[in-house]
């Protein structure tokens with residue numbers, strides 16, 4: 001799905017062995033990327049096609065299949081600022097916590113340039129993205145909600161018909177459910193949910209039919 005609202009583009013690129021959804025945001029000369037998968041070449045290729053150079057590389061949560069591509073992204077776009085939720089900063093440096101150790105790999109990412117906390121607002125171009133606490137899948141995972149676009153990037157907290165796994169180190173099932181209910185299901189029903197894996201959905205659709213939440 002490509003969202004195109006008044007010159008703003010929000011486009012998914014699926015990358016890596018776990019088919020991670022990464023999202024390219026473009027508004028005029030402003031560009032950002034949400035999550036980078038493990039193998040970010042398709043993102044880099046798409047950015048070149050768009051002649052876009054990201055000013056921000058934004059992390060939803062610190063798992064390897066979302067941050068593994070960060071080093072390569074930084075090599076291509078050295079001016080980009082890496083934005084990470086505070087509660088997941090330690091995952092960037094820890095293969096055990098970011099799960100790459102489970103696959104006998106050792107993924108680490110450089111420390112972020114900017115740390116965000118739930119309740120804060122991230123400005124990308126002229127758009128504002130509220131940082132929502134959706135911890136539970138990881139200790140400090142967040143979602144980014146843009147009221148102007150009517151969209152929320154949820155990482156691995158909420159999926160179409162599913163929720164993030166909570167059998168990992170630092171996961172908390174009850175916390176995840178509570179945060180999804182309080183932070184995501186409270187958004188307007190028509191809000192488009194852009195998850196870290198699988199198809200897009202809406203808040204209303206998940207309220208009606210997501211069996212993991214009720």
Ligand SMILES: [Zn+2]
Nearest residue numbers: 061063137156
């Ligand atoms: Zn994850």
